[in-house]
Amino acid sequence: xxxxxxxxxxxxxxxxxxxxxxxxxxxxxxxxxxxxxxxxxxxxxxxxxxxxxxxxxxxxxxxxxxxxxxxxxxxxxxxxxxxxxxxxxxxxxxxxxxxxxxxxxxxxxxx
Ligand code: FES
Numbered sequence: 001x002x003x004x005x006x007x008x009x010x011x012x013x014x015x016x017x018x019x020x021x022x023x024x025x026x027x028x029x030x031x032x033x034x035x036x037x038x039x040x041x042x043x044x045x046x047x048x049x050x051x052x053x054x055x056x057x058x059x060x061x062x063x064x065x066x067x068x069x070x071x072x073x074x075x076x077x078x079x080x081x082x083x084x085x086x087x088x089x090x091x092x093x094x095x096x097x098x099x100x101x102x103x104x105x106x107x108x109x110x111x
């Protein structure tokens with residue numbers, strides 16, 4: 001089974017790339033990789049959590065809420081990772097909540 005390598009610009013180490021299987025969404029491939037910095041939400045193009053910008057590569061694009069990616073932004077490469085089906089190796093950058101709040105820190109103590 002074939003697949004494509006997706007590199008995330010600006011990251012190092014295991015977070016910096018993952019493999020997406022043919023026909024699989026970019027977000028599904030990132031999740032399967034287990035170390036993805038791309039947040040997962042509705043997986044239907046509606047919540048905008050998985051927003052990215054494609055720097056290089058070819059892909060099919062499914063339905064995306066215009067609230068999160070305008071037509072103009074789509075022309076600049078912005079997309080929702082759950083609605084991107086890669087058709088080549090790709091380079092992307094984070095463009096959603098993680099990219100907008102890079103210094104956010106979360107601590108959980110459930111004791
Ligand atoms: S996970 Fe909700 S738009 Fe992609």
